[in-house]
Amino acid sequence: MTKQVIILTLNCLLLLSPPGLGQTRIDAIEQQRSEHQKQLAPEKNTSAEAFLLRLKDEKILERISYGYNGLRAKLGGLVTGGGFALGPEYFREDLARGSVLIRTGAQISFKNYQKADAQFTLPKLLGGKMFVDTRASHRNYPGIGYYGPGPDSSKSGRANYRLEDTALDSAVGISPSRFIKFGGAAGFLAVNVGPGTDDRYASAETLYTPTQAPGIDRQTNFFRYGGFGQFDWRDDPFGPKHGGNYLVQYTRFEDRDLRLHDFNLLDIDLRQHIGFFNRTRVITLRAHTQLTDSRGGQSVPFYLQPMLGGSDDLRGFRPFRFSGNNSLVLNAEYRWEIFSGCDGAIFVDGGKVFSRRGELNFRDLEASAGFGLRFNARNRRFIRMDFGFSHEGFQVWFKFNDLFQQRPLGTAGSQPIW
Secondary structure (H helix, E strand, C coil), rough: CCHHHHHHHHHHHHHHHCCCCHHHHHHHHHHHHHHHHHCCCCCCCCHHHHHHHHHHHHHHHEEEEEEEHCEEEEEECCCCCCCCEEEEEEEEEECCCCCEEEEEEEECCCCEEEEEEEEEEEEEEEHCCCCEEEEEEEEEEEEEECCCCCCCCCCCHCCCEEEEEEEEEEEEEEEECCEEEEEEEEEEEEEEEEECCCCEEEHHHHCCCCCCCCCCCCCEEEEEEEEEEECCCCCCCCCCCEEEEEEEEEEEEEECCCCCCCCEEEEEEEEEEEEEECCCCCEEEEEEEEEECCCCCCCCCCCHHCCCCCCCCCCCCCCCCECCCEEEEEEEEEEEECCCCCCEEEEEEEEEECCCHHHHCCCCCCEEEEEEEEEEEEEEEEEEEEEECCEEEEEEEEECCCCCCCCCCCHHCCCCCC
């Protein structure tokens, strides 16, 4: 009502003004409006926004990841801290109408970290009720970080060692419904541990004794076997926005040479995705624990002990910052869609390593928090950037994989360093 009175009053004043004055005032207002419009310019995007829009509009990520007839470039895929890695990969999941999956590839990083692996999977046996998955790999990582055993290890105690291993594993599973999988697996793991090549730090065997780091002086080979069970009701395993994935795996390691490192490993990984606002917003929660058991004078070798720190658990700490016989990690992340193909994220992590399984609780957790970006190609996370903070400093992660990437079912994924 007040606005109408003001307008009516102005019109009356214009009508009562001397001839030509009202029109002069109207012309002045129009001239000011015209000058203001001339000064207006389209809002300019920042360089970062322009880069993200180009990734989206030109579909650069899709072109890189798709390849040609199964042959494509493989970016990343090596251990955290190994540096930028690149190599060829052949991947086909459409053979025999989707009844055969074949993948083989090799990567090398600028730090001379190397990996070659192959996979042969029959995913739809017995009408999709049974699957067989066989994997082989050889890895040579010349400078893995090691800080000593237990939660009280010091950041200043950083050393490094070479980890070279060769593995062959096969898993057989049953899938009675679309959500449930269970089965067994067995495999062979040959390990060679030697002096680290990163001359910025001491080699691990010069700082830590075999009592502190079992297996640092003599290497062995392992036969491993076990079982697994999974309940997976995510809407999309490659880019989940809703649902959950709950996995339990048991692996028995038997030292075939030294007879010193027989142990059991129980791995429990629980993940929940909560999507809302048409699933353009996602909250991801994760609880992951690894518990080992060795008896009769046996010990878990330091290179197979659960480890925390890095891009997939405690993102504010250096890779493999903590190691011990048992571990617990809790993660919470909130993601929102910036635009199609790019999500923003904020996260909080907590975790610890501990010597006895009775210490499985929420006390004395190391904490980190931060933010990040996730780039998607065909609804699959293709590039991930995270910026993590903790009381030990600031870490930046640039990864060519999704957060908490799923390891293979069975014994093939039982090593802590992946």
